[in-house]
Amino acid sequence: MEILVILVPLALALGGAGLVAFLWSLRSGQYDDLDGAAWRAIADDDPPQDRSV
């Protein structure tokens, strides 16, 4: 049962890391345009000649 000393803090830390990641994604505006984000993932990259000057 001594393993709990490692496992419980580890589990909580992983959960906490997930929470921090969520809060970061929220702050960086990743939920502002859910419809658009779905499409951006599959959009082609800009062809080089189209890049802004």
Add this chain to the structure above:
Amino acid sequence: MQMTRDFSHYVRAAGAGLQHIDLAVEGVHCAGCMAKIERSLSAIPDVTLARLNLTDRRVALEWKEGTLDPGRFIDRLEELGYKAYPYETESAEASEVAEGRLLLRCLGVAAFATMNVMMLSIPVWSGNVSDMLPEQRDFFHWLSALVALPAAAYAGQPFFRSAWRALSNKTTNMDVPISIGVCLALGMSVVETVHHAEHAYFDAAMMLLAFLLVGRFLDQNMRRRTRAVAGNLAALKAETAAKFVGPDEISQVPVAAIHSGDIVLLRPGERCAVDGTVIEGRSEIDQSLITGETLYVTAEHGTPVYAGSMNISGTLRVRVSAASEATLLAEITRLLDNALQARSRYMRLADRASRLYAPVVHATALITILGWVIAGASWHDAIVTGVAVLIITCPCALGLAIPTVQTIASGAMFKSGVLLNSGDAIERLAEVDHVIFDKTGTLTLPALEVTNAADIPADIFQLAGRLALSSHHPVAAAVAQAAGAKSPILNAVEEAGQGVRATVDDVEIRLGRRTFCSAEALVSGNNLDPEASIVAFSRGSEKVVFSVRQGLRPDARAVIAALKARNIGIEILSGDREPAVIAAAHALGIAEWRAGVTPADKIARIEELKQRGAKVLMVGDGMNDAPSLAAAHVSMSPISAAHLSQATADLVFLGRPLAPVVAAIDSARKALHLMRQNLWLAIGYNVLAVPVAISGVVTPLIAAAAMSGSSILVMLNSLRARSGSREIV
């Protein structure tokens, strides 16, 4: 005269020598549009950011200060085939966005805590029936407390605040029992943990918060979306005016930047965006959007003009006056204020449910405690059982019952061309049993149409259409549109107030007034209907007349029939003249109609119907309809409506057909049915669970299973609102 566009009102500094503007873009649907717009705009030199938001249909642009005119972006979008208008974020919308983010943060924290506390609870539940040591159980309970208490303090904010506000106003709402339930569950769990007890309810409290926050977030998200739609609609109205910035120089500026005393230019075919008085020029103006009257009014020096009037023939200079001076607008504003106050008394289904709910639940918990004490249990055991009752009855599914349906139903309505302007409109729309239509612009199309196109030879029609392209007159524009004309005749000359003429193959052609084409004789024998404007066309000695009027919406008849089939009463209330209203009523088979009614009369009629217990849906577009839109139980406007009406209406429908009116009523009825069903599901769950809780055999495991089970059931039921958005007419 020089013409510039001034967008400085909308441009703001974005720091580091950058400038920022938001544009609302019309006609963006898919990922293709998004890629095309972003690529094309970021190809402009010195543009540092071009990002389209597909949810809000807005594009954010940033560029190096002083290098570009924002008008260029609008022109570029126009070339791509999109209409764009500068957009100004209202403070109301900004605060909705901030609230949405807070709810999402709370939801994230609550979900994190729920998962981690559950991870600690499951070993305890399985350990209780096997070989877990009491010390280990206590350790897990303390760990749970360590996670749950701070998380609940943070994620519970929206509920605690709202409950506190309600209590300090000496009222109660759904958040009061929620807050009491969460606090008691956590408090009791801490006390139990201190006393090394077997059960603690940290997981139930956190799960409750997480589920309720999902409901709260969906509800708020819908409000935010409707607010964004309303904001875009306002921007797409493109309320600009040509303001004189010098004696001979005009600039196209947003209405917000125009002040009383300014002088604006109103050209033929333009819609006036301000209230004012004519100081120079002579023209006919169409005030149908304001009064419902389709006959043109002559405007000359000293004539008042109101925002929304269309200038027909000549160019006018208008001095802008303060809106309060205008008697018509002042009257409409006063009526509107009264009507809006009356409407805010409507109580939402969720509020009605919670008003019943809280006393029943608290009474049950109290009776449980007293009952157990009388039956001989210790105070400690009795209170633990009482708190378990509160936990198990906490309105978890109840909090999801309505927002989930609303979110899904509003999505379905959006697909059938209806935008929601207010969140509780679905509930109110579902109760409608009487529909009042305005005529002009609602039953009829806002644009003019040629009604006798079939009687005119195709080659003449084509030629007239091409000639009409050279005129600014709206009637001529209707002829050009009907003919599908693309290439104007080169040497055409417009004679103000008369018509246009040109010479083609050595024959003179003319389009305009009957006298201008010497076609008076034709009209007397061909008097079609009193509402139509007659425009004559002559080619040498050949003469024809076009009868131009606002046509009925293509599916109006079918929609009226569909409404009748649903046992909904229908009537027309119009500010227009009697013959015009009779004609429309006959064509549509509507028995009840009133003509020449004032805004006050319309409200009086709605009040009369209310007295009789009818739930009235008002469908109208004019400024004169705005007060009655607010007075009615629920209201709808076409997208072409006057700004004021659109802001007042609960729902806005897009496009030429009238079918969205029926589609919206059907979706709303279905949604209300599902909401009621969800409430019954939630209540049914309580009826089953409460006796178990009262008998004192509830364990945290039962509480968790019951709570998540009922919530998932309600959510799945709500998904049914998505199906069946079928063709109505």
